[in-house]
Amino acid sequence: ILSAAAMPYEDAFASEADAIKNAMIARKAAIDALKKAGTIGEDNKGFLSAVSGNLGGGDAATVKAENADRSRVYEAIAKKQGVTAAVVGQRRAVQLAAQARAGEYVQSADGSWKKK
Numbered sequence: 654i655l656s657a658a659a660m661p662y663e664d665a666f667a668s669e670a671d672a673i674k675n676a677m678i679a680r681k682a683a684i685d686a687l688k689k690a691g692t693i694g695e696d697n698k699g700f701l702s703a704v705s706g707n708l709g710g711g712d713a714a715t716v717k718a719e720n721a722d723r724s725r726v727y728e729a730i731a732k733k734q735g736v737t738a739a740v741v742g743q744r745r746a747v748q749l750a751a752q753a754r755a756g757e758y759v760q761s762a763d764g765s766w767k768k769k
Contacts, residue, residue, distance in 0.1 A: 670729070673722045683715050694758030694766060695749040699723060699742030704758045704766050 684701065687693045693716060696702040700720045708716060727741040734741070750759040753769045760766055 669725075673725055677719065677722055680715055680719055683712075684719060687712060687715070688754075688757045691756070691758060691768075694760060695746060695753060696760040697743070697746050697762055697764065698739070699727060699745035699749065702760065 684693070691704060692708065692712065693701050694704050700723055701716045703716075707713070723742070723745075724738065727738040727745065731738040731741045746760075750769075753759050755769055757769050758766045759769055
């Protein structure tokens with residue numbers, strides 16, 4: 654009985670996960686361009702941040718949307734792993750820093766920005 658009752662929830666979660674994935678894919682080119690320009694980088698918490706100064710309207714909206722989706726993903730992973738979303742984000746930050754391309758900025762544990 655419980656598994657049958659849970660199915661609509663699981664279907665809704667799978668649908669939300671697909672929507673998040675598709676939105677992240679759609680933003681990837683814009684995010685890559687901002688990284689390449691040195692405007693944004695991967696921070697030490699698993700999110701995108703402006704390297705210096707503030708972002709303009711469209712760029713700020715793109716980064717905000719990406720970070721909101723990352724937050725949802727980190728929360729789902731944290732729930733499955735029995736840890737906090739902050740821990741998941743910090744773990745992902747290490748992976749993202751390792752995957753960063755030459756010339757992109759990553760934030761070290763002390764908060765300073767380094768060009769890879």
